[in-house]
Amino acid sequence: MYITLLIVVLNFAQIWTDGDMEARVVNGILTKIQIHPHSVFLFMRELDDGHVCGGSIVNQRVILSAAHCFEGITKLGVITANVGSSHSYKGLKFLVKSVRVHQKYDTIKIINDIALAGLENSIVFGLNTKRIVIAKQKSNEGMAKLAGWGVVQEYPRYEYSNYLHEVLVPFMSREKCKILYERIDKGTFCGGRINAVSHPSVGDSGSPLVFKKYTQIGLVSYKNNQISKSMIIYTDVPYYYNWIVENARSVFCKDELHVPDFNYSHIDSEEGLILFRNGR
Secondary structure (H helix, E strand, O other): OEOOEEOOEEOOOOOOOOOOOOOOOEOOEEOOOOOOOOEEEEEEOOOOOOEEEEEEEEEOOEEEEOHHHHOOOOOOOOEEEEEOOOEOOOOEEEEEEEEEEOOOOEOOOOEOOOEEEEEOOOOOOOOOOOOOEEOOOOOOOEEEEEEEOEOOEOOOOOEOOOEOEEEEEEEOOHHHHHHHOOOOOOOEEEEOOOOOOOEOOOOOOOOEEEEOOOEEEEEEEEOOOOOOOOOEEEEEOHHHHHHHHHHHHHHOOOOOEEOOOOOHHHOOHHHOOOOEEEEO
16 A cells, blocks of 8 residues: 555655654555445645545545645645545546645644545445445444555565555554553544554555444544554544534535645654655
């Protein structure tokens, strides 16, 4: 799976130093789009050679992803959403005509890491393309599944695959998460194990964490390699349910790029929080 963004933040073309935040499915297993028909491969081609992220289908015209996936994007017409295929560059391609990043997204603390993208044309639902169910609430603990096109092998070097991979992810309560992370902000939760072999990675940013087949409870945001290379911080989708509903109604009605003016110069390297998305 491609280096997309998992913050570290799993999507930027390694603007920062190695190892503080990232995203992809490492050592996951090959899967089929029919099992994850809500999965979206996002390609942003404005910066350098472009970067990739994951996303999920909210409805025929709206995609849900991570805010950090859209950092550095200054114009419309440079983002495409591929759906309906296990192969990243096959299937149906849709032009993104509008983007709405959460108005309180913070690049320093990496909070409110959520965004919606509106498509120029409507997705026709079928066997390989279905909408995700946005959860209104979630259990404190349980097992969920994540699929993405991020890096599949990290060492000794990054290895990529054009095919969708999946991994099972245990998620935990905020109380347990705080044992590892002193600061766990509202709107986020932990998933994974401290020394897990399989986990999201670069290129998986924005990919949906799904509970009971089609219910999305989270999306890949970041990790801190100083704490764990496999414990991931997810954006808590139910926490933002109202925001999603309110903004999904308008995101495809206007051709607009509603993205904050990101300032990378204030990233606190001492905390090990580094945004990076994957170049292609």
